[in-house]
Amino acid sequence: MGTFQIEGGHRLSGEIQPQGAKNEALQILCAVLLTSEKIRITNIPDILDVNKLIRLLKNLGVKVNHEDKGSYTFQSDELDLDYLSSEQFKIDGSGLRGSIMIVGPLLARFGKGYIPRPGGDKIGRRRLDTHFEGFIKLGAKFRYNKEERFYGVEAPAEGLKGDYMLLEEASVTGTANIVMAAVLAKGTTTIYNAACEPYLQQLCKMLNSMGAKISGVGSNLLTIEGVSELGGCEHRVLPDMVEIGSWIGLAAMTRSEITIKNVNWEMLGLIPNTFRKLGITVEKSGDDIHIPAHTEGYEVQNFIDGSIMNISDAPWPGFTPDLLSIILVVATQARGSILVHQKMFESRLFFVDKLIDMGAKIILCDPHRATVIGHDFKSKLKATTMSSPDIRAGISLLIAALSAKGTSVIHNIEQIDRGYEDIDKRLKAIGAKIERIA
Template identity: 70%
Template structure:
């Protein structure tokens, strides 16, 4: 297990470019299984979860040509279907939640799929019911193998249908969508997620020959086709990393420019950070955050404490609530953070309290932050990263703190942020990987 030794209190300065979007990558890379032709994907984030998924595809028989760290050519023309029922697949697949994204393409093209017990962040209940029910409505049958802890799906040919998803799950929508593109007839998916990741997947599939309409809405209509061809796809910049850099700049009183931020795809993310009092200049597709000694949290028009909560797109993404919470620590004013989707994502606040933050954890879903307004500095401590986003939030806190912090279990951070220590050290941070 590796750790970050962080010497805090340093102001950063310079330009940083966000990686490709992690949440987009997992579904886009899974979609290469839908065709036997070559698929070229660019701007792939070089992170643990994505690299593990690519290794999994290789072991399934996908030919992978890694042209550089961020560009891959895939050709799934000789898939070993039996590998999916092997112990090796279950062991590797259970290390990342993204492995369940292989089920939709496999079911569509080969009428057979397996979902091992999903891995990923321990942030609360994250069921796969939306995926299972969607596959069933398309005509698949499933069996839960109690010995292997694996869901096994079979079909004699998927058929289009109307369905209303029980929740607008991003991964659920993507999985059902990938299954539906090769189903016979028309499929309508209502209450579908419409995040930029889903929009990107729809556009990619349409370039491959799929017929998907309603893109960017919550009603996707899919006219099934017999086969799909190859394509080239470029991933969006990672909106979660962009939000992290905005919060980092404010907390450390730094001047940072985020290059090629894909501003039109960020939705209300800049607006939410703006409500914390963070100034931003938008120059072309770049975001410039000037050095600010103080920033003040807005209040509601009636004087009430500002509340920031997560919602399905175009609402605020839950992946940035940890960053918003830590950024509010040194602001002037108070903030209520309401994490609706996951009941274990705010438990990392105990580490921030140990550092000197004034936070009241109201319940598993809500935390109130009373901003310090720079009157007191956070102090460095030893802590452990519980998940990807909380890990990045703890890193931001450590960079703003006085003294030295030790962040353990940084493999969690590496799962979502590529070479984050090297990239931030280039801006003047002091992060040592131990």
């Protein structure tokens, strides 16, 4: 189990380049299974979750060539489908939640797809029903081995057939999986209440460049005209908007002047304005974000009627749930109070006990809501020893430690490494005192 040792209380300065988007990369990588032709993808982040999926694809027989930093080619012309019934696949697939998205492409191209129950963050229930209900609407037969916790879908002899479906929830990975299955189905598929996050938009754009016919991209109503085959393409992964939000929070909490480079502003949605609600100055400079040093702190806005600021998550174009933990940490040093409402996951706020140990004033109202009373930097957080429970809580605790007085220790940093590339090296480059000691 890896460990970070952080000496907090130092101001940072300089420029930082966001990595490629983790959540987009996991979808895009699964899409390479839809064609036998070569696909080139750039700006792939070098993080644990993505590297696990690349290893799984290699074990499945995908020809993977690492050309340069973040740049790969993939060719799925000689796959070993027997791997799907192997013990190794059970190990590889169960260790990564993103592995669920190989099922749609395999079902579309080969008529069958299997996956062990996938792992991932322990942030509450994340049902897979949307994925499989979508496949069933396309004509697939669903199988589940309860003893081995193994899922499977098989297409009928005549192949998948397009249909109309209204998704029960706007699941990002569920929508991605269904779209990848539908692009090779016969006829027209209409998906209402589809997710429309930038990651999903990027996937649809990539598939269209491969020859798919998807319309309504960016909306919650997708129409897919099935085609007989797809070809190769080149695709570049967006900068990671969750990491961009993390750096905004880091700059505010450490009262540092930081420039975040090449952020792709048009894909950030509500992120800049949500941080502005906490009183943080977020300046647009070309395609960069500049955060000046908040030497006088930052003050939370109130609603027009004077009531306490409430920041909650929602499916896109709402505020992403992946940044609520950052908002919560940043609020601990704000001037004023906020209510953080985590609507989409019931276990994501349970890391607040660690912040309370550091001296934060937080009332956990229930599994979904926390009230934060800011210190206004009049009382610094105290250094402590803690363990990272998941990716987003982990980066939030790291930001808290960088702002705290004294030396903190964070264990289980593999959780942070799952989502953030070379984070200690990049933080050192802007002045952070952080060491990877195990």
